[in-house]
Amino acid sequence: MKEYNLLFTGVGGTGVVTAARIVATAAIAEGLNVRVGEIHGMSQRLGAVTSTVRIGDSVHGSIIPPGKADLILTVELIEALRCADRMNTDGTFIVGMLHMAPTAVLLDRATYPSDEEVLNELKKYASVVTVDAVRLARDAGSVMSVNIVLVGSAFGLGKIPLKEKAIISALKEVLRPRYHEVNIKAFELGMKAVAGT
Amino acid sequence: MVKPMDIAEILTKDSPGKQFLLLGNEAVARGAIEAGLEFAATYPGTPSSEIGDSLFRVASKYKQPYFQYSTNEKVALEAAGAASIANTRAMAIMKHVGLNVASDAFMTLNYIGVRAGLVIVSADDPGCWSSQNEQDNRFYAMLGDTTMLEPADPQEAKDMTVAAFDLSEKLEQPVLLRITTRLSHTRAGVNLGSIRPPRGEANFEREPLRFVTVPAVARRRHPILVEKVRQAREIAEQSSWNKIIGEGSIGIITSGVSYNYVREALDFLGIKAAILKLGMTYPLPKQKIQEFISSKEKVVVVEELKPYLEDQTRAFAQEKGIIIPILGKAQGFFSEIGEYTPRRVIEGLGKALDIDIPDSFAEIDEKYSNMSVEIPSRPPILCAGCPHRATFYELAIATGRKAIYPTDIGCYTLAIQPPIELADLLLCMGSSIGTACGLTAVLDKPVVGTIGDSTFFHAGFAGLVNAVYNQHPVKIIVVDNMSTAMTGHQPHPGTGLTGMGETSTPIKIEDVARGIGVPFVEVIDPLQVKESIRILRKAMKFDGPAVVVSRSICALLEIGQKRRAGEKIIPFEVDTDICQGCEVCTDKLSCPAATWDGEHAGIDPVLCVGCGVCAQVCPYKAIKRRETK
Ligand code: SF4
Ligand code: SF4
Numbered sequence: 001m002k003e004y005n006l007l008f009t010g011v012g013g014t015g016v017v018t019a020a021r022i023v024a025t026a027a028i029a030e031g032l033n034v035r036v037g038e039i040h041g042m043s044q045r046l047g048a049v050t051s052t053v054r055i056g057d058s059v060h061g062s063i064i065p066p067g068k069a070d071l072i073l074t075v076e077l078i079e080a081l082r083c084a085d086r087m088n089t090d091g092t093f094i095v096g097m098l099h100m101a102p103t104a105v106l107l108d109r110a111t112y113p114s115d116e117e118v119l120n121e122l123k124k125y126a127s128v129v130t131v132d133a134v135r136l137a138r139d140a141g142s143v144m145s146v147n148i149v150l151v152g153s154a155f156g157l158g159k160i161p162l163k164e165k166a167i168i169s170a171l172k173e174v175l176r177p178r179y180h181e182v183n184i185k186a187f188e189l190g191m192k193a194v195a196g197t
Numbered sequence: 198m199v200k201p202m203d204i205a206e207i208l209t210k211d212s213p214g215k216q217f218l219l220l221g222n223e224a225v226a227r228g229a230i231e232a233g234l235e236f237a238a239t240y241p242g243t244p245s246s247e248i249g250d251s252l253f254r255v256a257s258k259y260k261q262p263y264f265q266y267s268t269n270e271k272v273a274l275e276a277a278g279a280a281s282i283a284n285t286r287a288m289a290i291m292k293h294v295g296l297n298v299a300s301d302a303f304m305t306l307n308y309i310g311v312r313a314g315l316v317i318v319s320a321d322d323p324g325c326w327s328s329q330n331e332q333d334n335r336f337y338a339m340l341g342d343t344t345m346l347e348p349a350d351p352q353e354a355k356d357m358t359v360a361a362f363d364l365s366e367k368l369e370q371p372v373l374l375r376i377t378t379r380l381s382h383t384r385a386g387v388n389l390g391s392i393r394p395p396r397g398e399a400n401f402e403r404e405p406l407r408f409v410t411v412p413a414v415a416r417r418r419h420p421i422l423v424e425k426v427r428q429a430r431e432i433a434e435q436s437s438w439n440k441i442i443g444e445g446s447i448g449i450i451t452s453g454v455s456y457n458y459v460r461e462a463l464d465f466l467g468i469k470a471a472i473l474k475l476g477m478t479y480p481l482p483k484q485k486i487q488e489f490i491s492s493k494e495k496v497v498v499v500e501e502l503k504p505y506l507e508d509q510t511r512a513f514a515q516e517k518g519i520i521i522p523i524l525g526k527a528q529g530f531f532s533e534i535g536e537y538t539p540r541r542v543i544e545g546l547g548k549a550l551d552i553d554i555p556d557s558f559a560e561i562d563e564k565y566s567n568m569s570v571e572i573p574s575r576p577p578i579l580c581a582g583c584p585h586r587a588t589f590y591e592l593a594i595a596t597g598r599k600a601i602y603p604t605d606i607g608c609y610t611l612a613i614q615p616p617i618e619l620a621d622l623l624l625c626m627g628s629s630i631g632t633a634c635g636l637t638a639v640l641d642k643p644v645v646g647t648i649g650d651s652t653f654f655h656a657g658f659a660g661l662v663n664a665v666y667n668q669h670p671v672k673i674i675v676v677d678n679m680s681t682a683m684t685g686h687q688p689h690p691g692t693g694l695t696g697m698g699e700t701s702t703p704i705k706i707e708d709v710a711r712g713i714g715v716p717f718v719e720v721i722d723p724l725q726v727k728e729s730i731r732i733l734r735k736a737m738k739f740d741g742p743a744v745v746v747s748r749s750i751c752a753l754l755e756i757g758q759k760r761r762a763g764e765k766i767i768p769f770e771v772d773t774d775i776c777q778g779c780e781v782c783t784d785k786l787s788c789p790a791a792t793w794d795g796e797h798a799g800i801d802p803v804l805c806v807g808c809g810v811c812a813q814v815c816p817y818k819a820i821k822r823r824e825t826k
Contacts, residue, residue, distance in 0.1 A: 012577060013753075021218070021384065028218050028386050035350075036384035038220070041243030041327030042683065045608060046789055047577030058464055060350070061457030062383040065465075065539040066561045082572050085565040102575040106783050106793055107615055110573035117570045124564065143803055 001032060003056035004161055006154075007069045007086055008147065009079045011100055012044040018174065019073075019147035020051035025170035026162045027055050037062030048082055055161070071159045073150040075133050076100050077118050084125045091126040094154050095119075096133030096146055129157065129194060136189040145179075145186035152190020157197070205254040211392045219387040221380040222247035224351040225318060228358025229288050230255070232314065233393040234262045236280040238273035238696075240655060241266065241684040242292030243327035244381040245320035249290050249696075250685055257698025262395075265696035266687050269626070269655040270295035274302045274317065278371070281315035282408065283401045286362060293321040293334045294625065298656070300337070306371055307341050308418040309408050310425070313396050314362035315371040317343075322378045323501045324536030327683075329606070329625060331535070333502035338373050338479035342422050344429045345373040345479035346438065349456040351385040357438065357476060359390065364432065370425050373479070377501065379454045379536065430480040438476025439485055445469040447550065448493035450486070450506055452478050455499045458542035465543050466552055481509055487517045497549045498525035501537045524549040578614050581790040582756075582806035584749035585609045585676050587723040589617045590786050590814065592645065592674065595733035600643035600672070601636055605629035605657070607649035608683045608751075609676050616787050619647070627656025633671040634664050643737060645672045651681035651689040653706055664742045665714050672736050673744045675706050676723075678751040686754055710744040717743035724749050726813040756806050768805035768823055769812055773797040775819035782811045782820065 006023060010016045017038050024036045037052035052064050066085050074080040075096035087093070097115065104110040122128045131153045137146040148171070154160050155167060171187065172180050207217050208227045219227065225248050229237065239249035249266065256264035263280075267273035270291040277289035291299060296319045303317070319337065322328040338345035346361050348354040358374060365372040406414055433439060443463075447470040451459050456474050463470055473489045475481065490496045490510065498507040507525040514523060525531050530549040532541075540558060547554040579586045589612050604610055604620040605628060613620040622632050629646035636644045648657045653675050664671045681687040688694035693703040710718045717739040721729040729747070736743040759766055768790075771782075776797045783791045783798050788811055790804035800811070802823070812820040 011575065013580070024384060025218050028216065034218070034385060036218070037379075038382045038384065039326070040247070040382055040685070042577050042611075043326070045577040045580060045611065045683075046575075048575040058461070060460045061454060061539060062379065062385075063458075063538050065461070065543070067557050078572050079575075081568070081570065082575075084568075085561050101792065102573045103578055103615065103787055103789065104573050106787055106791060109615070110571070112573060113570040121568055121570050 001056050001161070003058050004054070005064045005069045006053040006160070007064055007072045007083055008051040009072060009074045009083045010049060010076050010147070011079065012039070012047045012049045014075060015144055015147045016049055016051045019151055020053050022148070022167065022170045022174050023053045023151060023160065023162070025173055026166035027053070029166045029170060030162060033057050033059060035059050035062040048079060050083060071154055073147070073154060075146045075150065077115065078113065080122055081118055084122060087125040089126060092157065092159050093122050093126060093128045094150050094157070094159070095122070095128060095130050096150055097130055098134050098146070129153065129197070131190065131193050133190070136193060137186055140186035140189050141182035145183045148183045148186040149190035152187035153194045155187070156191035156194045203254065204251050205258040208251055208255050209259060209392070210389065213389055213391040216386045216388050218384050219351050219355070220247055220382065220384050221351045221354045221376060222382070223251050224355035224387050225358050225374065225376065226251035227387065227389065228355040229316065229362070230262070231355070231390045231392050232359045232362035233286050233395050234288055235285045235395045236263045236277060236287040237290065238265045238267045238276045239290035240268070240270045240273055240295055241681050241687040242295050243684055244322055244378040245290050245292045245295070245318060246684040246687070247381070248318060250687065253687070253696055253698070256696060260697065263697070266689060268690060270299040271302055274299040274306070277315060278302060278306045278311065281311040281313045283399045284313045284396060285399045286313045286396055288316045288318065290318040291320070292328065293319055293332055294328060294330065296334055296337055298626065303337065304341050305410055307343050308410055308415055308422055310369045311365060311371055312369065314365040316358065316361045316365060316374055317371055318374045318376065320376050320378070320381050324378065326378050329623065331502060333505060334375055335478060335505045336503065338375070342426050343371055343373045343479065344368060344477070345375055346476060347375050347453045347478045348380060348476065349453055349474070350380065351383060351387050353476065354380060355387050360438065368425055368429055377454055426480050430483065433477045433480055433482040434485050436477045436482070439482050440474055441489065442472045442474055443469065444471045446494040447471070448473060448489055448496040449499060450475065450489070450496060450510055451499040452476065452506060453501070455501055455537055455542065458537055458539045459499050461539045462543040462546050465539070466547060466554070468550070468552060475506065478506070481506070483513050486510055486513050487519065490514055490521060490523070491517065491519045493521060495522040495524060497530070497546060498523065499531065499542055499545065503533055576614060577611060578789060579608060579611050580752050581788050581804045582752035582808035583608070584678055584723045584747070584752065585612070586617070586786065586788060587726065587808070587810045588674065588676050588729070588747040589619050590810070591723060591726060591729045591733055592619060593617070595730050596643065596645060596737055600645045601640070603629045603632040603636065603644065603646045605646070605648040605652050607652055609647055609649055612647065616784055626652055627660055630657050630660030630664060630671065630673055633673065634660065634667065634669040637669045637671050643672065645674060647674045647676055650675060650677040650679065650691050650706060654690050658709065661710065661715065661744070662713050669742060670740065671742050673742070675744060675746045677706060677746050677748040679748070680751045680754055682751045682753070686751065707744070707746045715744045716741050720746045720748055722749055723747045724808055724810055726810060752806050752808065765825070767807050767825055768802040769800055769807060769809065769820050770802070770823050771798045771800055772819050772821060775817055777817050777819070779816060782815055786811055786814050
């Protein structure tokens, strides 16, 4: 398989690591060579974090070089922009429209850019799809599954080169049984949200 | 249907050939279990923590191997070293700076050697992702004449851990397994091997002329150690961990995760080269390196941090009179600062080999730096409802921000961030108290050290004894959140839980302080703002060393417990009719759940954990718990 690079980005503690693990588990089940990069430790405390999933025979390390990400998934709007240098020109951003103002913004030491500014800037790098991930996750039963909504949307747009069955069973393998239903629903709602686009 | 498997099951499953997606650290734990691990000890520290945490799960569930969270790395290594001398396969796990703490034991354990296998894991942190420095612990292997293995990916991490035990038993010496953050926190498919039975009966055979390192013994043991290094070097010459991949007149010498970037960089640059990938990196296979370089036109050495391989390669070349360019840090092609990435290796190789790098990187950089929007930075901060935030808010008021504030290692180091900004000095674990002693001795100013509960047990205790005995009027705030929170909520001697998942009697920090004669010891609940300020003020006025234990469970642990118990978390809200827009809650406390709409404060109900501190801080009583329906 040709090299495939997926980057999850967001705020520490919001489920970025788990979502990456689910996609990678599905890839392993399909017999593919996978590397997942995670961030543990200090940055997990509400800092900017990323998780990578790299698939393909030519992949050795877990870091995605600049310009090589095929897909960037983010729930928090400005975090997509922070990682834009990783984006491939043929790639896609799938962006949940959550705004989490960093403390500097609360203290008036920085401003949180407008949606329009961020989306216009992102479009200079690649195509952008926005998804109301927080609402869909809530509809599915838990805001905690926002990243799974994005995985669903990405899959629905054909941006994750894996089988739906593999992703669903990976989700069951990684998550505890009581979270299965909510997350499968989140995945489906994510998929539905982009149907026809 | 797929059944979710917990990590304890995966790590103990005897199903050779089966593949699982494992974190590098989990792979190390699995390797140890495959090798017949019987005893493990650690002090948690990122990036090493998940090794111990995995073993904790295994030990809690199956009651073997024996596992403990030791009070610090020195104790962990002493315990593991003794276990292995008593014929028990053992492992001591720590982060790079942990080996500094354990270095006293480390530097003499090699003199006496071991009986059953002993593997010491050092997880280094190039890039300082979660550390106070990025020291290169490969030099500890050299300093301590200790055989070292360096894996590049999770599969190797597992396999080399098994090999490390074998080597240790063969040489009767401890073996250092050196990993780095990027490997520790990379997941990949790992093929399992079979699990060996434990070694059997533990027994301590007396051999004082080997194990009691009085000078006469030490003198006798040193030449034995030197001979062991010679034997290890012979093994390194033959070792399949030191292998050549690819061919060509250009040679590249590399080890650890840098190997991955070299492979990707060669693809990117479209060039051919022979790679000498070193997995056993102390002692180095001198002959193998000499043979490799003598057949090349030029050689590039690619390694993170110090020129460890590079300098030795150059020395080996000189010894044999091999005159070819050995390129690396000496010429400035590579840096000894920070973590490597594929990009840095591509650029370094490009410069060293004088190959044009496609200009895509420059274009990307230009575009990125000319962005029309400024992205506000997002450093890590204390969580919503974190009791440390309350303690620091109270401390700022009680001291009027007029003291000097040495800090320590844990989540509360984040007090460096605005608006708290009560962190002035930090060296290492426990340094808040030692540095406070020094400051009070030379300055006529109040000095307030903050230290966490786990850190207090690790290295704070000795500093406090020093303060009491030498009568330093230090004020020490022990921010006790009943957990080793930053590294993933491991238990410690104050929690009542052991590494075997069993209960033990918790040691109370206030008892310790009183026991060693601290004349002022009080315990506060930081979520009670007024009362806490009152006691902190009292401590500041006290003439002599004072300890205030600020105790409230870590907010993350508490919500976890509540969620599991099915309890509802009821957030607070701002009554905008009452809110005067004074910004005290947003600017002075700055809980991450707080929001501001330009006129009034608000609270994000998803982030708020309902601690109620902001409600006590608001001068107009505008903040209340939400009504539950
Ligand atoms: S009650 Fe106030 S201080 Fe506590 S978590 Fe909620 S918003 Fe933050
Ligand atoms: S402290 Fe009270 S009055 Fe002041 S901004 Fe906050 S909620 Fe409004």
